[in-house]
Amino acid sequence: MTGSPRPAPADLAAAAPAARRLPLGSILYAIAAAGIVLLAASVTVNGYLLNILMQAATYSVAVIGLTVVLGLCGQINLAQAAFFGLGAYAVALGTVDWGLSYWLCIPIGLAISVVFGAFLGASTLRLGGHYLAMVTISFQQIVTLVLINWIPVTHGPDGVPRIRRPDLFADGQSYLAFCIAVLAVVAWVVWHMPRTRLGRAMRAVRDNELAAGVAGVDVYRTKVTAFAIGAFLAGLGGALFAGGFAYVSPDQFSFAESIVFLTMALLGGVGSPVGAVIGTGLLILIPEWLRFLKEIPGLYLAIYGLAVILIVVFMPEGIWGFLGDQVKRLRPKKPAPPPAQDLVLTQGAGQSAQVLQVEGLSKHFGGLKAVDEVSFSVARGGIHALIGPNGSGKTTTLNVLSGLYSPTGGRVRLDGRDITAMPPHERAAAGLGRTFQNIRLFRSMSALDNVVIGAERPGNDSVARDRASLEARARAALAFVGLEARAGEPVSSFSYGHQRLIEIARALAGNPVLLLLDEPAAGLNSSEKHALTGLLRRMAARGLTILIIDHDMTLVSDVAAHITVLNFGRRIADGVTAEVLREPAVIEAYLGQEAAEGPAAGLKSDLAPA
Amino acid sequence: MRTTRRVFLGGAASAVVGSVASPFVSRAGHAQGAGATTRIGMVLPVTGPGADAGRFALNGAKIALEAVNKAGGVLGKPMELVTEDDQTTNPGAVLAFSKLASQPDLVAFIGSIRSTQNHAMAPDILKTGKPVAFGGTDPVLTQMGNPWMFRFRPNDSFSARVIAEYGVNTLAKKKWAIIHSTDAFGTSGAKALTEALAKAGATVALDQGYTNQSQDFTPVVLAIRQSGADVIGSYFTFENDLGIFARQLRQLGVQAPWVGSASIVNVTALKLAGPSLYNTFGVADYAEESSDAARNFGKAYRGVMKLAPDNQSSWTFDAVTVLAKAINAAGKTDPKAIREALLAIRGHEGAEGTYNFDQNGDGLHGYNVVRNDKGNIVFDKRIDFYQG
Amino acid sequence: MDLVLQLLFTGIGIGAVYALVALGFVLIFRATNVVNFAQGEFSMVAAFLMVVFAVDLEWPYWLSFLIAIGGMALLGALFNLGVYYPLRHRTYLPVIISTIGASIFLANTTLALYGPQPQVLSPVFETQGFLLGPVFLDSQYLLIIVVTAVLVAFQYWFFEHTLIGKKLQATSQDKEMAALLGIPVAGMIMLTFVYSAVLGGIAGILVAPVLFVSIQMGATIALKAFAATIIGGFGDVTGAIIGGLALGIIETFGAAYISVPYKDAFAFIVLVGFLILRPQGLFGERIAEKA
Numbered sequence A: 001m002t003g004s005p006r007p008a009p010a011d012l013a014a015a016a017p018a019a020r021r022l023p024l025g026s027i028l029y030a031i032a033a034a035g036i037v038l039l040a041a042s043v044t045v046n047g048y049l050l051n052i053l054m055q056a057a058t059y060s061v062a063v064i065g066l067t068v069v070l071g072l073c074g075q076i077n078l079a080q081a082a083f084f085g086l087g088a089y090a091v092a093l094g095t096v097d098w099g100l101s102y103w104l105c106i107p108i109g110l111a112i113s114v115v116f117g118a119f120l121g122a123s124t125l126r127l128g129g130h131y132l133a134m135v136t137i138s139f140q141q142i143v144t145l146v147l148i149n150w151i152p153v154t155h156g157p158d159g160v161p162r163i164r165r166p167d168l169f170a171d172g173q174s175y176l177a178f179c180i181a182v183l184a185v186v187a188w189v190v191w192h193m194p195r196t197r198l199g200r201a202m203r204a205v206r207d208n209e210l211a212a213g214v215a216g217v218d219v220y221r222t223k224v225t226a227f228a229i230g231a232f233l234a235g236l237g238g239a240l241f242a243g244g245f246a247y248v249s250p251d252q253f254s255f256a257e258s259i260v261f262l263t264m265a266l267l268g269g270v271g272s273p274v275g276a277v278i279g280t281g282l283l284i285l286i287p288e289w290l291r292f293l294k295e296i297p298g299l300y301l302a303i304y305g306l307a308v309i310l311i312v313v314f315m316p317e318g319i320w321g322f323l324g325d326q327v328k329r330l331r332p333k334k335p336a337p338p339p340a341q342d343l344v345l346t347q348g349a350g351q352s353a354q355v356l357q358v359e360g361l362s363k364h365f366g367g368l369k370a371v372d373e374v375s376f377s378v379a380r381g382g383i384h385a386l387i388g389p390n391g392s393g394k395t396t397t398l399n400v401l402s403g404l405y406s407p408t409g410g411r412v413r414l415d416g417r418d419i420t421a422m423p424p425h426e427r428a429a430a431g432l433g434r435t436f437q438n439i440r441l442f443r444s445m446s447a448l449d450n451v452v453i454g455a456e457r458p459g460n461d462s463v464a465r466d467r468a469s470l471e472a473r474a475r476a477a478l479a480f481v482g483l484e485a486r487a488g489e490p491v492s493s494f495s496y497g498h499q500r501l502i503e504i505a506r507a508l509a510g511n512p513v514l515l516l517l518d519e520p521a522a523g524l525n526s527s528e529k530h531a532l533t534g535l536l537r538r539m540a541a542r543g544l545t546i547l548i549i550d551h552d553m554t555l556v557s558d559v560a561a562h563i564t565v566l567n568f569g570r571r572i573a574d575g576v577t578a579e580v581l582r583e584p585a586v587i588e589a590y591l592g593q594e595a596a597e598g599p600a601a602g603l604k605s606d607l608a609p610a
Numbered sequence B: 001m002r003t004t005r006r007v008f009l010g011g012a013a014s015a016v017v018g019s020v021a022s023p024f025v026s027r028a029g030h031a032q033g034a035g036a037t038t039r040i041g042m043v044l045p046v047t048g049p050g051a052d053a054g055r056f057a058l059n060g061a062k063i064a065l066e067a068v069n070k071a072g073g074v075l076g077k078p079m080e081l082v083t084e085d086d087q088t089t090n091p092g093a094v095l096a097f098s099k100l101a102s103q104p105d106l107v108a109f110i111g112s113i114r115s116t117q118n119h120a121m122a123p124d125i126l127k128t129g130k131p132v133a134f135g136g137t138d139p140v141l142t143q144m145g146n147p148w149m150f151r152f153r154p155n156d157s158f159s160a161r162v163i164a165e166y167g168v169n170t171l172a173k174k175k176w177a178i179i180h181s182t183d184a185f186g187t188s189g190a191k192a193l194t195e196a197l198a199k200a201g202a203t204v205a206l207d208q209g210y211t212n213q214s215q216d217f218t219p220v221v222l223a224i225r226q227s228g229a230d231v232i233g234s235y236f237t238f239e240n241d242l243g244i245f246a247r248q249l250r251q252l253g254v255q256a257p258w259v260g261s262a263s264i265v266n267v268t269a270l271k272l273a274g275p276s277l278y279n280t281f282g283v284a285d286y287a288e289e290s291s292d293a294a295r296n297f298g299k300a301y302r303g304v305m306k307l308a309p310d311n312q313s314s315w316t317f318d319a320v321t322v323l324a325k326a327i328n329a330a331g332k333t334d335p336k337a338i339r340e341a342l343l344a345i346r347g348h349e350g351a352e353g354t355y356n357f358d359q360n361g362d363g364l365h366g367y368n369v370v371r372n373d374k375g376n377i378v379f380d381k382r383i384d385f386y387q388g
Numbered sequence C: 001m002d003l004v005l006q007l008l009f010t011g012i013g014i015g016a017v018y019a020l021v022a023l024g025f026v027l028i029f030r031a032t033n034v035v036n037f038a039q040g041e042f043s044m045v046a047a048f049l050m051v052v053f054a055v056d057l058e059w060p061y062w063l064s065f066l067i068a069i070g071g072m073a074l075l076g077a078l079f080n081l082g083v084y085y086p087l088r089h090r091t092y093l094p095v096i097i098s099t100i101g102a103s104i105f106l107a108n109t110t111l112a113l114y115g116p117q118p119q120v121l122s123p124v125f126e127t128q129g130f131l132l133g134p135v136f137l138d139s140q141y142l143l144i145i146v147v148t149a150v151l152v153a154f155q156y157w158f159f160e161h162t163l164i165g166k167k168l169q170a171t172s173q174d175k176e177m178a179a180l181l182g183i184p185v186a187g188m189i190m191l192t193f194v195y196s197a198v199l200g201g202i203a204g205i206l207v208a209p210v211l212f213v214s215i216q217m218g219a220t221i222a223l224k225a226f227a228a229t230i231i232g233g234f235g236d237v238t239g240a241i242i243g244g245l246a247l248g249i250i251e252t253f254g255a256a257y258i259s260v261p262y263k264d265a266f267a268f269i270v271l272v273g274f275l276i277l278r279p280q281g282l283f284g285e286r287i288a289e290k291a
Helices: A010-015 A024-042 A047-072 A080-096 A102-124 A129-149 A172-195 A197-207 A209-214 A219-245 A255-268 A273-295 A299-314 A318-330 A394-401 A424-430 A447-455 A467-481 A496-509 A526-541 A553-559 A584-604 B002-033 B051-070 B090-101 B115-128 B156-170 B184-199 B218-227 B239-251 B267-277 B292-305 B311-330 B335-343 C002-032 C039-056 C061-087 C092-114 C139-161 C163-173 C175-180 C185-211 C217-232 C237-257 C263-277
Strands: A354-365 A368-379 A382-387 A409-414 A432-434 A514-518 A545-549 A562-567 A570-576 B038-044 B079-085 B106-110 B132-134 B149-151 B175-181 B203-210 B231-235 B258-260 B281-284 B366-373 B376-384 C129-132 C135-138
Touching: A024 A172, A047 A080, A047 A172, A047 A197, A047 A219, A047 A255, A047 A273, A047 B090, A047 B115, A080 A102, A080 A129, A080 A219, A080 A255, A102 A129, A102 A219, A129 A255, A129 C217, A129 C263, A172 A197, A172 A219, A172 A273, A197 A209, A197 A219, A197 A447, A209 A219, A209 A424, A209 A432, A255 A273, A255 A299, A255 A318, A255 C092, A273 A299, A273 A318, A299 C061, A299 C092, A354 A394, A354 A545, A368 A382, A368 A394, A368 A409, A368 A545, A368 A562, A382 A394, A382 A526, A382 A553, A394 A514, A394 A545, A424 A432, A432 A496, A447 A467, A447 A496, A467 A496, A496 A514, A496 A526, A526 A545, A526 A553, A562 A584, A570 A584, B038 B051, B038 B090, B038 B311, B051 B079, B051 B292, B051 B311, B079 B090, B079 B311, B090 B106, B090 B115, B106 B311, B106 B335, B115 B132, B115 B149, B115 B184, B132 B311, B156 B184, B156 B231, B156 B258, B156 B281, B156 B366, B156 B376, B175 B184, B175 B218, B184 B203, B184 B231, B203 B218, B218 B239, B218 C002, B218 C237, B231 B239, B239 B267, B239 C185, B281 B376, B292 B311, B311 B335, C002 C039, C002 C135, C002 C139, C002 C163, C002 C185, C002 C217, C002 C237, C039 C061, C039 C092, C039 C185, C039 C217, C061 C092, C061 C185, C092 C217, C129 C139, C135 C139, C139 C163, C139 C185, C139 C237, C163 C175, C163 C185, C175 C185, C185 C217, C217 C237, C217 C263, C237 C263
Parallel strands: A368 A570, A382 A545, A382 A562, A432 A514, A514 A545, B038 B079, B038 B106, B106 B132, B132 B149, B175 B203, B175 B231, B231 B258, B258 B281
Antiparallel strands: A354 A368, A354 A409, A562 A570, B281 B366, B366 B376, C129 C135
């Protein structure tokens, strides 16, 4: 309806990293949007069309809010109509009852929506999925009931008539033009959001919360922010709507309307503001368009319901998702980027010699002591291995170290700083990087974007915060693991082994003080393992400190200078590799099982937890 | 699978094209028919919870339309009704009305029986500048300075005064319980009733609102029992709420007389609530035995629909009849002339009562009181407040 | 005291209705991890089927009942094939939207076929109810409470003591493992939808004499039943029953002692409280969903 915003071509920036990026696409978009706004203001349309366009423009703003919450951040919100209503009522009551200026009412409405959105998000976003769905439904119902029953303030079900528009846009057409202009701005901002730091954080949270956390993304704050932005846009749409229709009443902001908003977002394609505009336009037009079926009551809504099912089944990414794929295919390939720079891994000098100090660390699950009073330290530079039989508490230790579990007791210091009580993203900011045994990448993004999120790690001062530097850093990290040539490909197109390398590159790009590797060799074939050994050595050669967990004794004894051995959650050995591997307790607990129990038992040693 | 997908997507694509073009197509279509008939628009619920009422409204209008056309139509041309579904929602009503209003050959409109929808449409009505006959009974609607809104049912200030007068003077009950829906209709009715009762010297022992589509009224009924009220006044919007309340009221042993707003005597309520409503009183804008005009309408309605007539059809019947009369009196379809002609109408005997338009656009000023006698609605008396 | 007992009876009666509908929610959720937003429409469709056969065609009540239940079983099967099955490998969101679409479709198809008028379905018993001391016991509510209890007992027996019930449980706990064990997973899910539709249908037929038969009857109950499901803990049958009853009682007493117009808000305030303070529900074990 407003023309599709096209992304500014990133290749221009890449071709001339020093020059300021020329936002050609944005300029074209601004011209097109201005044209449409002028058209809306000047071409006289009848009242019916005006109402439809007004509804479409204002609803679109709210639906774009869902693009942010649901599309970018992956959180469901079934109360969008309630936030829409809060914005609308702020303008309605403000202009009618309190005699405030329209321009003052809009920020008030937005503030109310954002406060409620953030509050709702803050109190419930620790839950997910269906629970969040229920809380938002509840909020929606409560808002509706309050609007209906708090008659002294809201006028109750009568609604609020005679809402005034600002004098500047008193006429219907100029107001429509104003709404479209706002929509154009909102669409432009949200279109560009995925490529901002916040947008990347949201996508990371949507794709994989755990990985986002250890990569330095504050998952909770990101979700609350997304929720608040969604509420903000709903409030904005509602405020515009109130001025457009001059009358609001509670039934316009009911649960059913929230469902309509959600359907609009999904129909058009939840990933993009263009989809939101398409979906909104269609869902406003379809019932209008099916009015000819009015002779039989219910028929056109029945068809509408059926259409919703068919669209969900046949067009999973929505209409724009489907069209967008075709457009992408037509778009010319970007020119090759300049060759990647060498990856710089800096290590702060003059700090304590021990990068990691673990003191009396315990983690109990009910009666099970998964980690029991474990202490060890990791010296700066080189590779330290944490080994032990299955179930010895290695992965639990790693999860406690990276903040996914909170410890039952003990203390963890990173670079002399106590990080025991920190959540994952703060540990990341303090310089902790990690990979996962079962690879956790952001599946909807390219390899490069995955690694850019790593480079963006808060506290990573080895790189400037602009897009070009971050990308250069990410390319350097990908080049370091040997995947630079395929940087632009989606991660799903990589083999398992390569995905593991991307995960390592993501951690490296953040220039960590300490890198935790959770069974990096798991699932790799022997040539991949060999390459991994080389990679580990090269990382160590650059001065990086690595704590590695693995089963593969060949790999561990090859690369690690120092080993800590766990069994039954307790530390049974700690020291220089060659010595530790000779200790009888270690042989018995780990290597000796075979010898002690005979060949038949040896076959089982990999399966049976100790 | 592949084929179905392609077929479906193709269909969706043509739907997009079609939907964008349709507003123009339909306009062009209408333009062709213009001139042969005098057309009036009608907004009514075809879908949603009000769909039932919408059908009755359409029936009433159609009967009047037939009579008007049999008598020669308006300005020598047959009269035609163009309808749009309001989906029983406010945005739906706004879109439906503006769709009608965008057709320049429509000379007048019939609005909604629901007050909130008329509120929602009011700005567009003002902009359109053509007479709209409506049935919502919120008194405010004709007091907003909107010159194009004409009410074809008595407003709630009259129903409240009639309920109060009948209860206090005829039934001699002074201790009231007021039960009302919290929607626009219910709250404004209850407010007017409270005022009317205060004037009549009665006390309100309980004023209890409920939200539409409640599933249970036990707490409300128990509150009535506890309040010691000896008479109940009510404003119910939906018949299923009324039905549930009526049954639970009788089950829990409350036998106080009950004077309710119009919904208590409408066809659907009688069917749903059955014996629970026996011996209740209702104020009815339409009562079949109240006048000859009402009887004639009832006869015509029964003849066509094989159903007892009620107020949801009588007001649209009157609206079409009176609009036709006014347009003929004006001698042209100029909106201002029609408006003047409507305001000049005096003593028109309609199915709902005698129409005397005042300067606000209120046509009726009184109500009938009826009694439910074992499921039959019996006319009791008419109370009219119109003073020449 | 009379007042309290009367409110308690009503609360339990309403709560039993919520519980019955909630039971259907829980079964489908356990089998598919999806909330079925069209569950309320199952109740509505069944009630309309009863009106068609028992009222319009005047067939015997028991025969109409069997036909309605058979119709619901068929509807459940079609629902699975058309609304859930094509989306079974996708996330919960598209499935939710699809069930919302189905709910709009069912409600409005019924409207198109049967018209908008609310209908009356007479109760099973002639007598409206009787007085027990000062408390009036509505016979239809008594029936609802009894049937709910029987169905819960049946469900317990079915899931815990029959082979097919155990297969259903295995399917709901781990589809892949169940498939490896040779359990026909698709068939089990089909069975779940059929049974849930039948349950919803029974609920609809039972409440029809109390709430009347209307297009909207399902939606209002379903939303409350949904809340009951959360309070009880998603995926737990006992929880759904307790949640439903608790909700009915809270609503009734809240309406009597706090506010009638805000009656519907109590359910949701309690619900939000539960979600924030005790997200696992009364009986549920899982804390929030896994990342």
